[in-house]
Amino acid sequence: MHITLSSYIPLFSAAFVLSLGIFTFSRYLRTKRELELVLSLFCGSVTVWLFGTFMMFISTTDAQAIFWDRFVYSGVVFVPTLMHHFSVVFADLKGQRKYLKIGYALSLIFLILSWTNLFVSDLYRYEWGNHTKAQLFHHIFIVLFFAYTSVFFVNIWKFYKSGIDEKLKNQARYVFAAFFTLIVLGAPAYLPAYGISVPPFPFISGLLFIVILSYAILRHKLLDVKAAGAIFLTFILIIILVANLFSSSLLFKILALAIMLIVGYFLLNTIQKEAEHAERNEKLADKLEKDKKELVELDRMKDEFLQMATHELNTPITAIQGRLDMAVRENMCKLNDEQKAYFQPILNEVMRLAHLSKDVLNVARIDQHRLTINPTETDIDALISQIVTSLDIKAKERGNSLAYIKMNKMLPKLTLDQSKIGEVITNLINNANKFTENGKIAVTSKLKDDVVVISVADTGIGMDKEDQKHLFEKFYQAGRFDSNNPQEQQGSGLGLYISQNIIKLHGGEMWLASEKGKGSTFYFSLPQEYKEIKQSTRIHSDGTNLRVL
């Protein structure tokens, strides 16, 4: 039998499928991924089918043709099982794994049978080629073949339907399309076994299968490789070039040239896409870098803006607060009692405003992880004593006694930000004074293990569990809607939030114990050994804290 164009179709298809098989197998050797092993074995089976068909077509004797057709079936019998296996791995169907062994056992049985006359016998010659005639076990095999391949399609379809990941869904779509093309287009190759002659179009299915799968590999990373497509296409080109060298047939050369043009086109296309991809990535990286710089700049500007805004607010507040204090408290203007009573609330409100203006910037800095401390070695005893003394008058004004009780004679020197820790202690005593009338306020300090614990206890109104739970939250004010707690006693709800964060920056903790009607005790700890606390993630600035003057 002479070689015709139609006999080359299965050969070229075989070359393509073999290329993918070798490629995926070499990938498997590196990655050890089951999916790649199964795909390469599947390609091997299809190659056996296509190559055997080519050999059968060019066989000169019946015996030769029958031999090569049996060879064809040696590959085909594994196709349904390998397809099922592929779907099990691809869709991760652990439940179906136990059926794989049965599938491979059946394939082996049919492999043996295919070399007997119980499967195929004799030769049917037709216009475009020849084929053996189907026997009893061939009929059974065909039924199983379509049953298994149907399960494959159902598995992939279900996976596609239930999938959430767009990348996996796209892969499933192309896997379905590739195998569907192969099976639906390739199945008529069985027809000559039943005496029906068909043109050799089924053998093109191998080519189409490769094209679709290559696309899936390339665009949807089916095998998790970037350059897979380019390498694979180059491989095909080499095979065809080598084959061309050994062939003297003009027909072969024309066909080879056509395929080389197509493959070459795909190859260039692939390389171009990769290049475009790289270019786009580069642009994106540039943009990202620029955006990041802008964000850092914005972050810095926000702090700068807040700093300027509070600066502008602080200036007039200072003047108002100062003059009112001189007029009312120091009585430099010789106000009478009526006038004093009139101005006193204004002074109180301005002082509240001064606190708020300061707190707002501190809170913003805490939230941006920008608040820094300036720790120096400090005699904590002296610091507490000094604050307690300075607040004594304020406590007495409300009929409270204020005392500092030292549990240890000597406390170790601590490394801390004096003014910030001073603020915390002042804030706690002021709070205690605010919620206590004609009672006691006691500040204590003691060394326990490696930490110094400082507490501020009062015999004031205390608070319920609900208030305690939210007390350290920003803007939370205990007893805000309590009618016994007049508005003028309220603060900004920021003091404890800031205090707790200052303590955290020192590596310590703040907590409280309180009972409604009996009083509250606030505690905070400071580690004996100061360690700088790395502040959690924030947009990293250039490291220098910008000064705004």
Next chain:
Amino acid sequence: MSKKLLIVDDNKGNSDLYKMRFEYDKWEVKVAYSAEQAIEIFEDHNYLPDAILLDLMLPKMQGDELLKIIRKDQRTKDIVVVVLTALQLNPADEEKISGDADDYILKIDILPEQLVNRVDELVEKKAE
């Protein structure tokens, strides 16, 4: 003899306030509305105060630069300088800027009377 104070602050509302309060306690007070004016007072008028209240944000030369000049000059290097500003810096930055100062105080943190006491205390301490 009364103690002498120089206020370097471009904000009239604030400088007037402090001038008034210090004068109430019998201080002799001069006001400079810029760093340049402050230098002029040292140089031309040979006015060497016991203490300086220094604002950080000034029109041309900034407060911290003036502080450096004060500390370099033999005649002025021992003067008590209190940086008194409305600018709320992060404590770590405060340290960098006010390193040469005798104290760093946020304006809204201190009442006029407390300020007079504080400055007085610092001057007395330095005199010892």
